[in-house]
Amino acid sequence: MKFTHDVIVIGGGAAGLTAAGGCALFGLDVALIEARKMGGECLNDGCVPSKALIAAAKRAAEANESERYGITLQPPKIEWTGVHKHIHDAIAAIAPHDSEERFEEMGCEVIRDWAKVTGPQTVEVGGRTLRAPRIVIATGSKPAVPPIEGIDETPYLTNENIFDLDALPDHLVIVGGGVIGMEMAQSFRRLGSAVTVVEPGELMGRDDPDSVAVVRETMEGEGVRFVKGLAKKVEGKEGAIRLHTEDETVEGSHLLIAVGRTPRCKGFGLEDIGVEMDRGGIKVDDRRRTSVKGIYAIGDCRNGPRLTHVSGYEGSNVALEITLGVPTKVDWSALPWCTYTDPEVAQIGMTEREAREKHGEKVTIVKETFHDNERSLAEGNDKGHLKLVLKGKKVLGASIVGKNAGELLLPFSQSITGKSSTFALGSAIIAYPTRSEISKAAAFTAWEPTVFGSIPKKYAGFVASLRRRFS
Ligand SMILES: Cc1cc2nc3c(=O)[nH]c(=O)nc-3n(C[C@H](O)[C@H](O)[C@H](O)COP(=O)(O)OP(=O)(O)OC[C@H]3O[C@@H](n4cnc5c(N)ncnc54)[C@H](O)[C@@H]3O)c2cc1C
Numbered sequence: 424m425k426f427t428h429d430v431i432v433i434g435g436g437a438a439g440l441t442a443a444g445g446c447a448l449f450g451l452d453v454a455l456i457e458a459r460k461m462g463g464e465c466l467n468d469g470c471v472p473s474k475a476l477i478a479a480a481k482r483a484a485e486a487n488e489s490e491r492y493g494i495t496l497q498p499p500k501i502e503w504t505g506v507h508k509h510i511h512d513a514i515a516a517i518a519p520h521d522s523e524e525r526f527e528e529m530g531c532e533v534i535r536d537w538a539k540v541t542g543p544q545t546v547e548v549g550g551r552t553l554r555a556p557r558i559v560i561a562t563g564s565k566p567a568v569p570p571i572e573g574i575d576e577t578p579y580l581t582n583e584n585i586f587d588l589d590a591l592p593d594h595l596v597i598v599g600g601g602v603i604g605m606e607m608a609q610s611f612r613r614l615g616s617a618v619t620v621v622e623p624g625e626l627m628g629r630d631d632p633d634s635v636a637v638v639r640e641t642m643e644g645e646g647v648r649f650v651k652g653l654a655k656k657v658e659g660k661e662g663a664i665r666l667h668t669e670d671e672t673v674e675g676s677h678l679l680i681a682v683g684r685t686p687r688c689k690g691f692g693l694e695d696i697g698v699e700m701d702r703g704g705i706k707v708d709d710r711r712r713t714s715v716k717g718i719y720a721i722g723d724c725r726n727g728p729r730l731t732h733v734s735g736y737e738g739s740n741v742a743l744e745i746t747l748g749v750p751t752k753v754d755w756s757a758l759p760w761c762t763y764t765d766p767e768v769a770q771i772g773m774t775e776r777e778a779r780e781k782h783g784e785k786v787t788i789v790k791e792t793f794h795d796n797e798r799s800l801a802e803g804n805d806k807g808h809l810k811l812v813l814k815g816k817k818v819l820g821a822s823i824v825g826k827n828a829g830e831l832l833l834p835f836s837q838s839i840t841g842k843s844s845t846f847a848l849g850s851a852i853i854a855y856p857t858r859s860e861i862s863k864a865a866a867f868t869a870w871e872p873t874v875f876g877s878i879p880k881k882y883a884g885f886v887a888s889l890r891r892r893f894s
Pocket residue numbers: 433434435436437438439456457458459460462463464465466468469470471473536537538539561562563564582603687691721722723724729730731732733734854855856
């Protein structure tokens with residue numbers, strides 16, 4: 424079979440861009456296919472707009488606390504059009520980083536259309552048939568819509584349209600007290616909306632409950648209302664919606680659905696060629712290989728953690744495996760994540776609950792509060808704590824709640840993995856988006872000329888030529 428490319432990557436979000444860019448920098452012929460917006464969810468309707476909204480809300484919260492440190496601020500004047508502009512300016516500022524032009528400069532052929540996988544080595548796109556010995560599926564996910572009675576007849580928001588609202592909601596009712604629910608609840612409350620969060624289980628259920636308790640108390644103090652219950656029925660129209668749980672009816676102006684994700688893995692050919700799936704998405708092994716030889720799946724479309732830095736990590740792993748033939752397994756022992764509420768909730772490695780389930784009595788906990796940290800006292804912000812999860816003196820995990828908690832994770836990444844060289848720092852998984860990423864960027868830059876130097880490139884070219892001949 425005559426191949427048109429060495430690798431075809433479907434999806435131009437964090438996962439696909441990293442895989443495609445990595446392969447191109449090793450000199451491979453890469454087709455990168457994206458039907459919608461380059462940058463995918465993170466740039467266009469995920470991390471970037473949500474963190475821009477959070478920044479605007481933080482400014483409003485500061486001004487709402489009129490007197491602090493002997494300095495008096497005026498109450499904030501909040502104009503949604505200005506907040507909306509700030510959100511879209513942030514997207515525009517980052518867009519060039521993920522643009523078609525940048526990836527073409529790196530050496531990818533970027534194709535802007537819907538792809539259909541028609542065989543283990545073939546993809547149809549824009550009337551062309553592409554052929555490559557390796558295909559990477561990086562098609563992401565979309566907001567899950569729960570089976571609530573009346574949902575199809577009631578207007579609702581998701582992360583795909585909430586950042587395009589043309590006015591601030593009077594009362595935002597949020598279904599789901601997970602990561603999106605909590606970040607959006609605090610932001611809209613701080614900007615002046617009434618907010619009710621409806622959650623049947625634990626708020627931010629993947630995090631340490633002691634961390635979550637601190638955020639819940641802060642958000643309740645700011646006026647967010649939490650209702651424990653399953654959303655059973657919704658009804659109403661634009662500006663006047665009603666949500667019923669078993670015990671309560673909540674009335675509001677807008678409904679936000681934030682109950683998790685549905686992977687985008689069906690309807691573009693994978694099921695017809697025998698790629699196995701389950702409820703969580705495309706089934707993959709530790710090396711992100713699907714059940715069909717030569718096809719990988721990375722990022723939100725497969726079963727596993729759904730975070731931008733995870734998509735990037737998996738993208739680099741498969742790029743290494745495809746270019747140099749190095750089998751590269753995922754390792755979640757030092758996986759970080761951070762929820763950008765105020766205070767932030769940050770986690771790396773195991774929570775106390777996970778560690779006790781796995782190691783029982785051998786687990787010990789060390790807890791330090793920010794009340795004993797003099798920088799925190801000097802700044803008058805001593806809310807929160809750091810909990811170290813240990814087995815003997817070995818760090819299994821850390822749970823931090825407090826100002827800039829996400830920035831405090833990095834040393835624990837090194838303690839958990841035991842790796843602290845510039846090479847290890849350059850390959851560490853760092854929570855996105857944090858300022859700590861700059862340390863990884865500097866360490867990676869130090870290695871870039873070596874990693875993408877002439878010898879690895881020649882070797883990658885040799886591997887690619889063998890693959891074209893024998894696949
Ligand atoms: C509101 C919100 C806030 C978030 N905040 C954070 C955060 O702060 N930190 C964090 O780490 N994570 C965050 N996330 C999660 C993060 O956005 C995702 O994990 C990440 O963007 C997934 O990247 P991906 O490349 O796997 O998928 P995507 O970014 O969804 O990219 C997949 C791309 O594939 C394209 N595509 C799909 N099918 C086809 C096809 N057949 N042909 C051509 N193209 C196709 C799609 O158009 C899409 O652009 C947030 C998510 C949301 C919703």
